[in-house]
Amino acid sequence: MLKKFTFVALMGALVSASFGAGVANAATDRNGSCETGEFCLYYNSDNAGSVSDFAASIADYGDSQPSCYEFKGAGNGQGVCVKNNAASVWNKTNKAVTVFYNSNYGGAKQTFAAGAKGNLKAELKNENASHRIGDAGGDPDPAPGTYPTPPTNNQPSEAVRAPQASKRTAFVRTQISTLTNEKQCYVGDYRPGEPSTSNHNTGNALDCTISNAIGQYPNATQKAQGWKLAYWLQKHAVKLDVRYVIWQGKIWSVARASEGWRNYTAGGGVTGGHYDHVHVSIQNPYGD
Structure with missing residues (x-):
């Protein structure tokens, strides 16, 4: 499948403006450290090797230096372009994030919930071209605002008979x-x-x-x-x-x-x- 390539710097700026709102400001974007509020891609499986950290959506990682987004952190893969070279992720934002096979958020995809970490599936391992923060796998974002945080459910695990509720x-x-x-x-x-x-x-x-x-x-x-x-x-x-x-x-x-x-x-x-x-x-x- 052919991948569409875009001018990385321009698209990064446009996408950051469109999708970056709401991401925590505590992170220092692109410093090679996976911090709260960032979506991080790793060169190796199981969150190992060099890391590339992002605080915004990216429509095209780019495929060659000096214009590509590269792995920043120390370790295996440091300096390598992120595109088609990531094996695992850590989503430290407060939103779902979807990784895509194609540039411009197309093709096969895999969604990671807020706080989740894991390996990219076979279709996307070393075949990643873009990611979008706030994308819940094609479902709409939550309605504006949210409901209050509930207390912890400390009730025991049990089985009763419907229509009774445990x-x-x-x-x-x-x-x-x-x-x-x-x-x-x-x-x-x-x-x-x-x-x-x-x-x-x-x-x-x-x-x-x-x-x-x-x-x-x-x-x-x-x-x-x-x-x-x-x-x-x-x-x-x-x-x-x-x-x-x-x-x-x-x-x-x-x-x-x-x-x-x-x-x-x-x-x-x-x-x-x-x-x-x-x-x-x-x-x-x-x-x-």
């Missing part, structure tokens, strides 16, 4: 209602067609209706509202004991957080694809 799930439902004002969150009835250990059947999952009714697609305002809730659940997954979240045909899970929001293919249609409701599963004894 103590952990009841805690999450209360926080959603109190802090986000979403009131339509339910465990739902027991589902004979599912395993008895499933999240819903053990009272360890909630479906929060976002559209006007189940079976109806949300309007634009409701869709943004659903993303605001979904991103809040993602952001506070550890505090709330969230296991995974599904919304708009996308799934995010704690176990695969470094991959960001992935396509959800287990269900079809409005409800099966979770276009009318946000699903949140809670950590539980079975993990189903």
Whole structure:
């Protein structure tokens, strides 16, 4: 696949203006040290070797000196152009960041949640051309503003029988209602067609209706509202004991957080694809 090359200095300036807002100012961009507020690429896997640190999105790393973005830190790969030479990343910004195969944010991609670190997948290892801060794998950014930080969920892990909610799930439902004002969150009835250990059947999952009714697609305002809730659940997954979240045909899970929001293919249609409701599963004894 051919990659489109751009004038690095100009594109870097334009992209920084468009996407750099909101990134922490504590970092010293391009000093070869991975600091809070930066997105960092490493020459070797497992965050080893020389590092290249960025505080803004880059549409094209460039492929030759003296115009390319190079690995700055000490170690293997220092001075080498970043383009097509990165093997791992550390996202120390407060937003999701997506790495792309092509320049100008195209082709195969991999998303890293805020705070995540990990290796680039096979399609992108040593085949990286651009990255965009605030890109959640093609999903819209959260709606302006955010909900308050919830308290820590200290309720025990347990399994009950739907429609009863486990103590952990009841805690999450209360926080959603109190802090986000979403009131339509339910465990739902027991589902004979599912395993008895499933999240819903053990009272360890909630479906929060976002559209006007189940079976109806949300309007634009409701869709943004659903993303605001979904991103809040993602952001506070550890505090709330969230296991995974599904919304708009996308799934995010704690176990695969470094991959960001992935396509959800287990269900079809409005409800099966979770276009009318946000699903949140809670950590539980079975993990189903």
